[in-house]
Amino acid sequence: DPEILRTNLASVILQMLAIGLGDIGGFPFIEPPDPRHIRDGFLLLEELQAVESKHGKLVLTPLGRNLAQIPVDPRLARMVVESQQLGCLNEVLVIAAGLSIQDPRERPMEKKQASDEAHRRFADPSSDFVSWINLWQHLKDQQKELSASQFRKKCRDEYLAYLRVREWQDLYAQLKQAVHDLKWRLNDTPPSYDTLHRALLSGLLSHVGFKDNNNEYLGARNRKFFVFPGSPLAKKGPKWIMAAELTETSRLFARCCAKIEPEWLEPLAAHLIKKSYVEPHFEAKPGSVIALENQVLYGLTVVHRRKVQYGPIDPVEAREIFIRSALAEGQLQTQEAFFVANQKLLEDIESLEHKSRRRDILVDEQVLVDFYEPRIPEGIYNAQLFFGWWKKAKREQPDLLDFSKALLMQRNADHISTLDFPDTWHKGNLRLQLSYHFEPAAADDGVSVHIPVALLNQIDDSDFDWLVAGLREEKCIALIKSLPKSLRRNFVPAPDYARACVQAMVPFSASLLEAMCKQLLRMSGTRISPEDFDLTQLPAHLQMNFKIEDDKNNLVAEGRVLDTLKAELQGVVAKAIRQVADKGIEQEALTEWSFGDLPQQYQQQKGNYQVRAFPALIDKKDSVAIKLFDDEFEALDAHRQGLRRLLLLNIPSPVKHLQQALPNKAKLAMYFNPFGQVQILIDDIIAAAVQQLLDEKALDVRNQAQFEQAKDWVRQELNPTAEQIALKVEQILTLYQSIKKRLKGKISLDIAFAMSDIQSQLDKLVFKGFVESCGWNRLADVARYLKAIEIRVEKLPVDPTRDRLHMQSINKVQEALNAQLAKVPRSQPTPTALIEARWMIEEYRVSCFAQVLGTAYPISEKRILNHIQQV
Incomplete structure (x- = not known):
């Protein structure tokens, strides 16, 4: 009843809210109304303006006035208002008029297939709204070409209700007149898909859905629905859709749907979206505090973990994070004098902690935060604001933000000297950088020596077992504790013996293990050998870590066993040497000596160190080549083969x-x-x-x-x-x-082992290249x-027991030889004495199995073992 509405201003406002204005993109009234419930009703523009002029308390916003003057559902009116701003007013008027009436497309039960085929011409794979535009254009074209009766017949043939079509056209004309009164202009050019659907979305913010599982969509307020089967979007729907209406039949179905992008929702639903911010943190590159923003519209997440500037949102917390992360933790990217000096002082004290392997020298991070807190004004929460303030503040107090050593140190560290923990390691004429790291679980825990990859072939692992003086006593204690119990009990307490060893030993005079064996024998009278120590029980930080780096100080590889690294990086080392070497040294396709002198060693200065390589001829079958080797012994072996090939190429076969x-x-x-x-x-x-x-x-x-x-x-x-x-x-x-x-x-079982041993011996004597x-x-x-093997084979069936006894003795010396061979570094050739021991074992076989042949020299098990032990 209009009379009731005129006398109850609050009812007018609440009634407008009740029909859906709260769900559309824009709030048409300025508060406050008197909160009362009404059931239904609708106030025309003239009645509302009369109430406004009489009471003078209700003020309409421009959006509210425009909505009120468009004679359709407020949702549709909101679309029209938005389309005027986006330049797609004509198309939205067509769609709004179409959605306001009963759908003119008919689908008789007896002619479902024919009607579906007729209507499918207007369908669009991404939007049911576009089908209204297509149908409208089709009807417009037909009306121009046909008479009124022919047009009516055409509608009937295409399963379109003529009266609804006329109603659609009449309503469009009314809407067109309404926007004309508002002095809005219709667009001449067709809009893009995005533009049209953003305008439509402004009125359907509560009718959006996100594809969940099995083509089911999660909608606003946790509603779940499916796209209506008649829509082209039903089979393989897009991730996000909007719908003109939700209808519940056997299920909750969305009708008249279209694909949308979630980023369209944010500007249209700013007043409805609930925002939350998580994980605020400082990022060095932008120099500001960043948080991850989540935006939720009616329970649907439309923005997930988007990075935003946190300072304007919560300047107090952002300032705290900036002080802690950017300044106290040193993440700020700047070359300001105070910051560089502070970081250098922190690194020096942290270095003392890494060397002493203690975490009680540097003060807690909170002390640094407390230092900066009173000195930095409120409102400083990013690098730009900080530098702007500091540019003025440092003129008056240039040392305002400078740390002092007394501020940063909890305890004195005078006991950590450069003699005990040096920064460099001298290896021959080379000086290698040392670094310290205290993190037991890390690969580089302890002391690391940094070796340029081009120098790797010049470094052997001798002396590195002595470690640095500051950790030597701890390593000696660990070595004593690694001894078997029968030996370890002679050196109790272990710290006292270790301390005495360190004081008596001359560093680098021999290997650490040999020096300890000598000193422990002198102190206790108990003889031990280096093999008695179990090096696997040593903590990682008591073994030198080798860091192999390229010419840009980038880590190439690291590990605790230098020989293993050399084997792994052999090709990398050779490549690094070739890059340093002069061009023209390496040559290919040589068939005669036409390249001048070929030195055994090649040297080239590279920065602060000298690269050493070993040129050699290599055999290419039909020619030879000159190649730089990183290993001297490998180069010598290759040169012998290459020289033989070059000689054979120049003399008759x-x-x-x-x-x-x-x-x-x-x-x-x-x-x-x-x-x-x-x-x-x-x-x-x-x-x-x-x-x-x-x-x-x-x-x-x-x-x-x-x-x-x-x-x-x-x-x-x-x-x-x-x-x-x-x-x-x-x-x-x-x-x-x-x-x-x-x-x-x-072969009988009693001689099977002997036959296996004979076969193994044959394979070692006669092989390809023997x-x-x-x-x-x-x-x-x-x-x-x-x-001798022939004689052994003849005697074997007669006395297999005697053969077995000889074989046990031979296996004993062979195992001793294998143990010594395993100790030879991969980067070095097998010592001549061990090669000779291999042939001594062959002579010993002759002595055991075929004495009648005689041996080249006196031989026995004891002689062989003594020879091996002397290597």
């Missing part, structure tokens, strides 16, 4: 001579060699012959004159030398084949060792 000179028996033996291709064996024989001739004259060829001398000598003696070697090889292969035949067939590996001088011995 001895193959033809061997074919003519060797007897058929020798040729046959070589043909049935165990390696397959006879050419492999011939190449091995020729290589051994060339190497024998070079060794006879002790030729280390490094220039062209030496190469010419070696070439003349090898050309002269190669054929007879190769022939002699081939005859020895024929003898060895004949014996080898004879033994292999005897090993075939069934001729050059053994050399001319040992070929006769190899033949004798094979004869």
